[in-house]
Amino acid sequence: MEPFQAYPRGDGSKGIRNVVAVAYVIECARHVAQKIVGRFDEREVHLFGWSGCYPNEHGAQIMERLCTHPNVGAVLLVSLGCEGFNRHVLKERIAASGRPVELLVIQQAGGTAATIQQGAAIVEELRERIASLPRVPMEMGELIVGTICGGSDATSGITANPAMGTAFDLLIADGGIGIFEETGELIGCEHIMRERAANPQLGAELVKAVQKARRFYETLGHGSFAPGNAEGGLTTQEEKSLGAYAKSGDSPIVGILKPGVRPERNGLYLMDMIPDGEVRFGFPNINDTAEIVELIACGAHLILFSTGRGSVVGSVIAPVIKVCANPETYERMAGDMDVNAGRILRGESTVQDVGREIYGLMHRVASEEPSCSEALGHQEAVILYKTFEALGPACFPA
Amino acid sequence: MDESVPALIRIHPRDNVLVLTRTARAGETVRFEGRAITLEAELPLGHKLAAEPIAQGEKVLKYGLPIGTATEDIPFGGHVHVHNLKSDYLPTFTHEAGHRFAEES
Incomplete structure (x- = not known):
């Protein structure tokens, strides 16, 4: 481009x-x-x-x-x-x-x-x-892009998330940096994620990051990891997590970030937003905005946000591109949605085509075309109390 | 119902399950790549049908990745859900005493 x-x-x-x-x-x-x-x-x-x-x-x-x-x-x-x-x-x-x-x-x-x-x-x-x-001049390969899902439903993991994963693969192939997050929603696919790590030491760190999320949420009594949620046809924990994980695409994972740590080399990163040490200060992701702000603090120039039920949030500083997973939601809330990934369910488009469309839109938004949430004036922001330890060398393989 | 809209998609080429893109009625015949599947019961959007015969003990693949293991033989077009698909993960996830994240040291 x-x-x-x-x-x-x-x-x-x-x-x-x-x-x-x-x-x-x-x-x-x-x-x-x-x-x-x-x-x-x-x-x-x-x-x-x-x-x-x-x-x-x-x-x-x-x-x-x-x-x-x-x-x-x-x-x-x-x-x-x-x-x-x-x-x-x-x-x-x-x-x-x-x-x-x-x-x-x-x-x-x-x-x-x-x-x-x-x-x-x-x-x-x-x-x-x-x-x-x-x-x-700036190239697509100089961009840092974060990805998040919010207001998810049964369609998110089928349409918007894999399409955003395709866009991420295109970005990383062009030399850019992609950051995905929410280790709490990766419980059940850490062993799959580990195989995509640049080396075994990083793989072990990825598994530890998900294990930390599980402990944290168990202590807080968070309910979203309860087994047996068969709504929308989801059968297993790993199936549910894989729907969220699809946002990350297929590229190798080159490192782990904590909120506010800027990646130095190109490639795909996991942001570990779960605080270190004993559980304190409450929930680590009180809303989607807290996660978006942490991605922006890692240097993300723009954010890809998938939603099935229909989130409207944007952000300060960095434009948010909204990818709507559910075609019925899109019809109700088209003014808030940049991309209608629900077309995939209606056979009007493929995951790959929507992924390319998202990548093209990323280019236009980077060229100062406002995203929907930006044009509507959304500027949500929240910063939480947290405690982190410094990242070890295994999180940044050479 | 608009018959021109495919009722089933295969998310990843490796997948051995298909996903319903809309609610399908009991007795309705849906097609995938020309082959007919008649549903025994109504199934909502997001439910899975076998894209090929899946043997007991075989991995079920969605997103191109395993989401668990078939607990019985599932014929082409069979509904794949909690009655015939078991997590490879939950048994260790739910029992703290035996819990072990793979190769964790």
Whole structure:
């Protein structure tokens, strides 16, 4: 495919969007940040933030990765002033990435109205500073793409997920990076996944990652792994998991990532989003958005999202392409859906054809055509408290 | 029912099961690659029929990968579900004492 025009960043990365991020570092600053964002075009200025007052290393890392994401050109940080989050370290790291960054502390700036006024002026200036950036060509093989399924039904594993897997194979064949996730939904196919690992050490790590998910969910009493769910014709646990696993395509798995870790070499990665150590802070994937944000924090330029029942969510920073698995859902919610993979069930298309269509759409969205959720203004974002240990060398085979 | 729409698909060329793309009525005849299958009972979208005779003990393949083992001989067109397909995984998954992830060290 033809190269498209991208935004070069000071850290060497290339973005497919040129967003000014307004990031609050505590829920207490969210309203002010939201009012600042509300004065601008929703496609140009995005809002996200960290809600808690207690500091968390993972939360700080995700904030940093989002603020220095390739699609982000400049950042305004909004702080109340007394929160636990270390805003100074975040500001320094954003500046070190070559991005313009400003910080407003509400307690010092004179309260709500004064901060909104100053913030709006700063964002206007940041917009102008990054608007004139020269564009550079970018190839499909330079893209990082994440994949997720949400609002699944019996059709997801038959149509949308394998079609997205085909698109992933095309991306990886072109030299790109694909990231799949949700180890909790891979329970039952870890032995199959292990055979796709680049080497046996990585294979063992993949099995361990799924085993960790099983322990975590058992402790929390999560019910989605209960055996014997025969709804929609699913017979076995491995059959159910394989439907979700189909999103990953057929390429070899070259590594494991944790949320916020950026892949360095090309190929297919599993993101292990289950926290390490004892179970704490609650569910690791409270909603689809939490998983999307973690994929974006790994550097994903765009997200492929399959849905059968009909999810409408999008995301801040990175466009979300919605692939609808169920033809009846597509008819009801066509305005939210970028691709009708349900055509496969009606014999109007094949998995391979829909996969190629998705890949073509990825190219158009990377070339700044808005996805449906993007055009509709969806900008969901949530960041969770978690604890991770560093990845060992087996997760990044040479 | 639109007879031009195929009622069955094979997801992966290696699969020995087919998947219903819509609800099929009891007594209805559906076709796959020209061969007729008459359903004994109504089956909803997503259920599986054997694409070829599957022997007891043989792996059932969907997505090109094993989803379990046949517990009895299944004829061409037979409904493949909990009554004749057993997980290769669940016995070890559900019994903590005997549980062992393959080759885990």
